[in-house]
Amino acid sequence: MPQLNPADFAPQLIWLAIIFIGLYFLLSRVALPRIGEVIEERRDRIQRDLDEAERLKTETEKAIASYEQALAEARGRAHNIAQETREKLSAEVARERTDVDKNIAEQTAAAEERIAIAKSAALLQVNEIAVETTETIVNELIGATTTGDEVAAAVSRASANT
Amino acid sequence: MASTEHGGEQSGGSMPDPMHQFEIDRIIPINFFGLDASFTNSSKWMLIALLVVAGFLILSMRGRSLVPTRAQSVAELAYEFIANMVRDNVGTEGMKYFPFVFTLFMFILACNMLGMVPYSFTVTSHIIVTFGLAAVVFIGVTVIGFIRHGVGFLKFFVPSGVPAPMLALLVPIELISYLTRPVSLSVRLFANMMAGHTMLKVFGGFVVALGFLGGWAPLAFMVAFTGLEVLVAFLQAYVFAVLTCIYLNDAMHMHH
Numbered sequence: 001m002p003q004l005n006p007a008d009f010a011p012q013l014i015w016l017a018i019i020f021i022g023l024y025f026l027l028s029r030v031a032l033p034r035i036g037e038v039i040e041e042r043r044d045r046i047q048r049d050l051d052e053a054e055r056l057k058t059e060t061e062k063a064i065a066s067y068e069q070a071l072a073e074a075r076g077r078a079h080n081i082a083q084e085t086r087e088k089l090s091a092e093v094a095r096e097r098t099d100v101d102k103n104i105a106e107q108t109a110a111a112e113e114r115i116a117i118a119k120s121a122a123l124l125q126v127n128e129i130a131v132e133t134t135e136t137i138v139n140e141l142i143g144a145t146t147t148g149d150e151v152a153a154a155v156s157r158a159s160a161n162t
Numbered sequence: 163m164a165s166t167e168h169g170g171e172q173s174g175g176s177m178p179d180p181m182h183q184f185e186i187d188r189i190i191p192i193n194f195f196g197l198d199a200s201f202t203n204s205s206k207w208m209l210i211a212l213l214v215v216a217g218f219l220i221l222s223m224r225g226r227s228l229v230p231t232r233a234q235s236v237a238e239l240a241y242e243f244i245a246n247m248v249r250d251n252v253g254t255e256g257m258k259y260f261p262f263v264f265t266l267f268m269f270i271l272a273c274n275m276l277g278m279v280p281y282s283f284t285v286t287s288h289i290i291v292t293f294g295l296a297a298v299v300f301i302g303v304t305v306i307g308f309i310r311h312g313v314g315f316l317k318f319f320v321p322s323g324v325p326a327p328m329l330a331l332l333v334p335i336e337l338i339s340y341l342t343r344p345v346s347l348s349v350r351l352f353a354n355m356m357a358g359h360t361m362l363k364v365f366g367g368f369v370v371a372l373g374f375l376g377g378w379a380p381l382a383f384m385v386a387f388t389g390l391e392v393l394v395a396f397l398q399a400y401v402f403a404v405l406t407c408i409y410l411n412d413a414m415h416m417h418h
Binding site: 001002003004005007008009010011012013014015016017019020022023024026027028030031032034035036037038039041042045 | 181184185186188192194197198199200201202204205208209211212215216219220223226227228230234237238241242260261262264265268269285287288289290291294295298352356
């Protein structure tokens with residue numbers, strides 16, 4: 001077995017030490033920091049991108065929330081305006097209606113007054129006519145002349161009886 | 163096997179020596195103050211592993227793009243794989259040992275995988291290499307344990323809630339199991355690699371020996387077995403790294 005030849009031990013160990021130490025320094029000083037750097041950088045970059053995405057997401061959510069708030073406010077305001085307008089209009093309508101009602105009542109009262117006046121006037125005239133007619137009839141029938149006062153008293157008696 | 167220890171090609175028979183692939187060739191003999199520090203074929207493949215691993219990891223990250231290219235995502239996958247392994251097994255404070263575990267995993271994986279290339283040499287099929295790596299892990303973990311817990315680290319060998327007479331039995335067992343860690347760690351990797359490559363070589367020899375008519379069966383076996391070996395190459399690197407993490411966790415947190 002060539003592996004057990006002690007004469008070959010020294011050169012192998014010496015070169016193993018040289019090569020292994022050389023490789024260790026090459027890797028630990030040059031190769032590994034580079035690879036570690038790149039991996040680290042990539043991890044940072046991904047983390048940064050994720051953070052950025054997270055930030056944008058919260059911003060979007062904030063924007064949506066403020067938009068919805070504005071929308072709700074506008075809706076509330078619109079509702080208020082509609083409500084106010086409705087109230088104002090109905091108040092106006094009520095006022096106008098009372099005005100009109102008062103007007104109508106006044107006119108009705110005036111008209112009734114006029115009617116009452118006309119009626120009493122008419123009734124007076126009816127009495128006069130009745131007195132004249134009665135005078136004439138009495139004159140014609142019995143030829144007696146009657147005084148206006150007697151006839152008027154009789155007519156008023158008769159009309160009170162009826 | 164002893165007879166083939168220095169055997170070159172084909173010692174007599176028609177079968178090639180399956181152990182020949184593990185032979186160490188001195189490409190550039192170097193003598194460093196009386197120490198044999200020759201540049202061997204093993205050193206060559208270690209160097210290739212270093213160039214492949216460092217070259218791939220550095221070149222693939224050239225773009226440093228946010229959306230990775232194919233090569234970059236493989237490099238990142240390897241990084242995340244080991245980083246998660248360390249984080250899961252040792253915790254976040256173990257991340258300072260992440261470069262070491264990563265280097266260990268990538269080096270063993272590259273050596274195992276390069277060993278699957280025909281005519282290459284498998285660095286990790288030598289017990290001395292795997293033992294060297296395991297010894298670094300073992301010594302490092304022990305030193306970390308003593309630095310973090312001081313002499314209190316010795317309590318690691320004393321299981322809690324055990325009656326005193328039992329401790330006389332259990333403490334040596336704990337100690338032995340701790341001391342055999344580098345052995346099991348190194349032998350596991352070395353034996354897997356060596357056995358797999360020996361098998362491939364033996365069956366490769368059968369293909370040639372049985373000729374055009376009978377060679378198809380071992381060839382088919384070899385195709386399937388090569389797939390298995392690729393899996394083993396990855397798995398052993400993974401196991402080595404995971405066990406390193408577990409030992410690190412023991413030393414840092416002393417959970418027992």
